[in-house]
């Protein structure tokens with residue numbers, strides 16, 4: 520199986536949690552894209568769901584597939600959210616935001632009773648941080664925010680480059696919410712909760728990609744098939 524096949528199989532497994540009448544949050548990224556494709560097939564076959572997409576990309580994909588959409592203003596509470604992740608660590612702690620949608624993804628996940636993660640098995644790690652932690656920041660005060668993040672990280676013994684995310688054409692990446700992303704190369708985040716708490720106190724930080732306590736389970740696909748990781 521290619522990594523993309525694995526992503527699709529993980530997405531297919533998560534579909535077993537979807538029942539008619541559910542209000543769903545749809546994530547963003549190449550694995551979430553498979554889930555939306557498969558969900559679209561089910562909707563065409565008669566499944567009734569109402570979905571909130573976590574990105575403009577997912578919105579357009581879902582709309583094109585005829586999946587009924589709503590917003591968190593019309594439908595503030597969701598039954599289930601299905602999304603990918605960049606890393607899955609101990610106790611279903613996650614790093615997300617590689618696709619740049621972390622703020623909306625977290626808002627959608629927080630509105631859902633349960634979040635199920637879908638991924639290929641390369642995403643499972645013993646310690647979070649090898650994947651650079653995305654931190655969404657306001658363009659205003661960028662320099663000061665960057666220094667504040669460095670200081671908050673240093674208090675926990677973390678250092679490493681903080682890279683302003685750019686697009687393939689070299690322009691600065693702008694999120695759906697109009698913010699920038701600093702990718703923080705911390706390598707080993709031994710205390711994610713302390714880092715999350717530290718980042719949350721910085722005014723210019725809109726949100727960070729540590730998703731702690733959100734996921735209720737993860738479908739992880741590898742060459743041997745799909746396995747479910749549940750809460751510890």
Ligand SMILES: O=C(CO)[C@H](O)[C@H](O)COP(=O)(O)O
Nearest residue numbers: 548549550603616617618620
């Ligand atoms: O957090 C995300 C987007 O902001 C994605 O879920 C994460 O980057 C995983 O992406 P992919 O499924 O393409 O590997």
